[in-house]
Amino acid sequence: MNPFEPLQAPILATFDGLTEEDLLFGPSPKLELGDVALGTFKAAKKLGMKPPECAQAILAQVTFGSQVLSVQATGPYLNFKLDRGVIAQPVLSVILDEAGEYGSNHSGRDTRMLIEHTSINPNASPHVGRARNAMYGDTLVRLFRFEDYDVDVHYYVNDIGRQIGLLALFVDDIESMTFDGVLQAYVDANQKAEDDPEFAKQGYEMLAKMEEGDPEVAKKFHDLTDLCLKGQTDVLARLGIHYDQFDRESKYLKDPRLDTVVAALEEKGAVFTDEDERLVVDLSKIGHERDEGRFFVLKRANGSSMYGFRDLAYTIDKMEQGADVNLQVLGEDHKLYAEQLNLILKAAGKTSPETIYYAYILLKDGKMSTRQGKVVLLADFLDEAASRAGEKVETQCADLPEAERKAIAEKVAIAAVRFAILKVNPNKNVIFDWESSLSFNGDTGPYVQYSCARINSILRKYDGPVDCAVDSEFPLTQDAEWALVMKLAEFPAVVAAAVENRNVAPIGQYALETARLFTTFYHDCPVLIAETPALIRARIQLCRATLQTQTNALSILGIDALERM
RNA sequence: GCGCCAGUAGCUCAGCUGGAUAGAGCAACGGCCUUCUAAGCCGUAGGUCACAGGUUCGAGUCCUGUCUGGCGCGCCA
Numbered sequence: 219m220n221p222f223e224p225l226q227a228p229i230l231a232t233f234d235g236l237t238e239e240d241l242l243f244g245p246s247p248k249l250e251l252g253d254v255a256l257g258t259f260k261a262a263k264k265l266g267m268k269p270p271e272c273a274q275a276i277l278a279q280v281t282f283g284s285q286v287l288s289v290q291a292t293g294p295y296l297n298f299k300l301d302r303g304v305i306a307q308p309v310l311s312v313i314l315d316e317a318g319e320y321g322s323n324h325s326g327r328d329t330r331m332l333i334e335h336t337s338i339n340p341n342a343s344p345h346v347g348r349a350r351n352a353m354y355g356d357t358l359v360r361l362f363r364f365e366d367y368d369v370d371v372h373y374y375v376n377d378i379g380r381q382i383g384l385l386a387l388f389v390d391d392i393e394s395m396t397f398d399g400v401l402q403a404y405v406d407a408n409q410k411a412e413d414d415p416e417f418a419k420q421g422y423e424m425l426a427k428m429e430e431g432d433p434e435v436a437k438k439f440h441d442l443t444d445l446c447l448k449g450q451t452d453v454l455a456r457l458g459i460h461y462d463q464f465d466r467e468s469k470y471l472k473d474p475r476l477d478t479v480v481a482a483l484e485e486k487g488a489v490f491t492d493e494d495e496r497l498v499v500d501l502s503k504i505g506h507e508r509d510e511g512r513f514f515v516l517k518r519a520n521g522s523s524m525y526g527f528r529d530l531a532y533t534i535d536k537m538e539q540g541a542d543v544n545l546q547v548l549g550e551d552h553k554l555y556a557e558q559l560n561l562i563l564k565a566a567g568k569t570s571p572e573t574i575y576y577a578y579i580l581l582k583d584g585k586m587s588t589r590q591g592k593v594v595l596l597a598d599f600l601d602e603a604a605s606r607a608g609e610k611v612e613t614q615c616a617d618l619p620e621a622e623r624k625a626i627a628e629k630v631a632i633a634a635v636r637f638a639i640l641k642v643n644p645n646k647n648v649i650f651d652w653e654s655s656l657s658f659n660g661d662t663g664p665y666v667q668y669s670c671a672r673i674n675s676i677l678r679k680y681d682g683p684v685d686c687a688v689d690s691e692f693p694l695t696q697d698a699e700w701a702l703v704m705k706l707a708e709f710p711a712v713v714a715a716a717v718e719n720r721n722v723a724p725i726g727q728y729a730l731e732t733a734r735l736f737t738t739f740y741h742d743c744p745v746l747i748a749e750t751p752a753l754i755r756a757r758i759q760l761c762r763a764t765l766q767t768q769t770n771a772l773s774i775l776g777i778d779a780l781e782r783m
Numbered sequence: 784g785c786g787c788c789a790g791u792a793g794c795u796c797a798g799c800u801g802g803a804u805a806g807a808g809c810a811a812c813g814g815c816c817u818u819c820u821a822a823g824c825c826g827u828a829g830g831u832c833a834c835a836g837g838u839u840c841g842a843g844u845c846c847u848g849u850c851u852g853g854c855g856c857g858c859c860a
Contacts, residue, residue: 242802244799246803247803247804248803248804251803255803257802257803259801259802259841268840269802294802294803295803339860376860378860379859379860380859380860381859381860467860494857495858496857497858498857498858508786508856509785509856510784510785510786510856511785511786511856511857512856513857515857515858516858518858522858524860525859525860529860549854550788550855551854552855553786553787553788553854553855554787554854554855555855575787577788577789577853577854578853578854580853582794607822610822614820614822630822641796642796643796643797645788645789646789646790646796646853647788647852647853647854648796649794649795649796651794651795654794654795654808654809657809657822658822659808659822659823660795660807660808660809660822661808661809662808662822664822665808665822665823667822668820668823669823671820671822672820673819675819675820676819678819679819680819708799711799712799715799715800719800723797724797724799727796727797727798730797730807731797731807734807737823737824738825740819740823740824741823741824741825744819745819746819747819782820783822
């Protein structure tokens with residue numbers, strides 16, 4: 219949706235050699251200057267002029283249509299005053315017409331994508347720190363599906379490893395065990411392993427039996443990790459996060475494709491057995507330039523494989539599933555590790571997925587620590603947030619049945635967490651503050667939801683359905699209306715940028731800005747009691763278009779636009 | 784020590800890939816509910832964009848160095 223088309227076309231027709239990209243349209247910094255501004259920097263360069271000259275040249279030579287009421291050159295800028303209604307009409311028309319698809323550029327048509335995210339260790343309940351991976355990954359999935367990608371979501375289950383070995387040894391009766399029970403058992407088992415070396419050794423033996431394929435041990439590992447996985451995915455499902463496929467690490471223990479990798483490494487002289495009988499890759503032979511992180515261990519002295527060795531097989535497996543785009547979401551602590559894997563795969567003639575990294579979530583008084591109990595569990599936070607939201611819903615939606623009120627409170631809680639995490643650029647640490655995340659005021663998900671609830675409230679009171687046919691004489695004159703329309707027109711570009719940069723944070727920022735502009739409009743421009751029927755009709759359509767755009771933006775973020783709250 | 788990421792208002796964050804006088808929210812102060820939901824709105828105050836150089840018509844944004852914080856660097860996953 220390019221609302222500037224009527225301004226652009228006559229300029230392009232007058233000056234040869236200019237393209238759309240040379241014309242930098244945007245809102246004027248102040249509405250007194252104009253409704254829309256054009257920066258002439260790029261165009262000037264192409265035309266061999268200085269920007270202010272270029273502005274003057276456009277002013278002198280171009281004849282604009284009747285939509286343009288006046289043009290003024292201010293240094294390198296041109297400021298246009300427009301017939302706002304005429305410009306706004308097609309914007310609203312497109313939004314109401316495209317409805318749930320408004321904002322999508324459909325860039326993923328006929329494109330298959332495999333994305334792996336979350337993949338947390340089974341022995342922990344998701345806390346908000348780890349959940350950044352899940353929320354970010356899930357939001358990418360939603361973004362790409364919105365763009366018509368055919369997305370397959372994978373979760374890599376670390377179902378083997380020392381921690382599961384200890385657990386399997388410690389736990390007798392899995393049948394009657396709960397997720398919380400397993401978590402406690404893991405803590406106890408670790409303590410026991412620390413106190414009792416013999417027990418620790420037996421843990422490794424369990425692991426060895428698992429690798430050898432002992433059916434009884436395998437079943438125990440499987441049942442334990444299943445229980446854990448269910449506990450974890452239940453919490454994540456509460457946030458609307460779902461997966462298409464769970465890939466068990468144990469499946470990749472003896473993958474024949476690893477032989478070809480090792481053979482390729484041998485051929486390049488990049489693999490050797492060290493003095494402790496470990497099988498080690500020397501990455502300096504295959505492109506790693508520094509000393510740090512030069513060595514990568516594939517197998518222990520006893521022949522059991524390391525996590526990274528199995529991950530090589532898993533990565534190869536993912537890449538061979540025929541997706542056009544492969545993505546994985548990893549914490550920034552995995553940066554070097556992923557680079558090491560990539561080098562090995564490249565040396566073996568294999569490709570690697572594109573990785574999206576995110577920085578850690580910190581607490582106000584430092585980093586999270588499971589050991590010190592300095593964690594915010596996702597489930598705990600959601601419970602507390604839902605309870606606080608519930609108090610408000612109780613007074614504001616007293617007429618609704620209790621079940622419905624509870625559902626609303628839960629959705630507010632989800633919006634609070636998801637938004638708090640997603641609005642921050644992924645390469646920045648998030649400082650998670652319990653209190654401000656529970657306030658629901660200001661820059662929050664609930665604030666955005668609230669603006670939607672207000673729109674819904676107006677639409678409910680408006681008698682009759684909203685007409686999608688937008689009048690050509692669209693009577694919008696107020697600044698608040700204009701600012702809102704311009705913001706709505708931006709949405710497809712915001713989505714396109716998010717796709718290109720694999721960054722969803724700007725969508726959160728966009729929803730926030732739109733909500734703020736709507737609220738200003740809400741206060742400045744009465745809808746249901748506007749002066750004329752035509753104005754009521756127009757503002758209702760603007761409300762409907764805003765709600766549609768926000769619904770689409772929020773759905774990418776995994777947040778529900780609420781009818782009432 | 785080496786590598787990657789970051790440093791913007793007291794606090795938490797934006798800043799459209801180099802463009803007009805750097806923007807929000809929280810906290811503070813002052814206003815606004817018999818008028819579409821006050822989870823709200825309007826206003827005031829708050830800045831040497833970590834620091835020092837450089838690149839050019841123009842730098843919060845690009846380059847170099849320094850400082851501070853996060854993460855990582857051979858049998859954890």
